[in-house]
Amino acid sequence: MEPKYEEGSKDYIAAHEEIVAKVKASQPEDEYLYDLSELFKIFGDSTRIKILYSLFETELCVGDMATILNLSQSSVSHQLRILKDAKLVKFRRDGKSIFYSLDDEHVRTILSMGMEHVEE
Amino acid sequence: MEPKYEEGSKDYIAAHEEIVAKVKASQPEDEYLYDLSELFKIFGDSTRIKILYSLFETELCVGDMATILNLSQSSVSHQLRILKDAKLVKFRRDGKSIFYSLDDEHVRTILSMGMEHVEE
């Protein structure tokens, strides 16, 4: 969740009314943009990125992820819940272990897009 | 900046050594993944997403953005600095106004990818 604040002051008189009206009309719903930012927020944490990346080519159980990424089991589990809630990963149980994997190709695509930008 | 914590405990003995070794070997450098998460973190705020979206098709000056998005001038300006530092927007001065625009096609692509995911 983002902090909630009051709306901005409106004491500014638009310098370019035509453009303002046009852009305002083409701007998507706030709720939609909010969802979009929430999606990116999930990717905006290095632990979660590490987890997603570790799942790029194969499924993994929680303990193995913790070992690979050198993180505590608890921390990995907490972050997996967030990724699961965001439908970025899915899981299956196999005996005592639970195996996680990327939920769909979209996740891979978003990661790849980001990589391209970072690599420049 | 993300909070810094100690490294995770290593008391877990990998259940699947072969997979662990393989994934560990193919995992990118931590620094690289950190940069990637920092990039996504920029997109992970609704105010910044709104700003980026308002610039999707045209450049805008700070005051007009504030008007369009119903945000304070100060808030927009603070966020623009973050976007500027991340090289997601560029700007040009025209008299008293400063016009911002998206820095490159990558930004548009990343936004579009996110949209596709959210729209499902």
Added chain:
DNA sequence: CTTACATATGAAAGTATATTCATATGTTCA
């Protein structure tokens, strides 16, 4: 059914982040 293993979860602590308010900087024009 009891023990051991694998994962999940709640609370607490520390850190990071976004906005607001006040003010500074920079630009234009009279």
Added chain:
DNA sequence: TGAACATATGAATATACTTTCATATGTAAG
């Protein structure tokens, strides 16, 4: 050069976030 406009910035405040620690839940095997 001074007034008005446009943008930037520092400090303070409030909130959100991630990890750790302790413990709970769920599963399998003896």
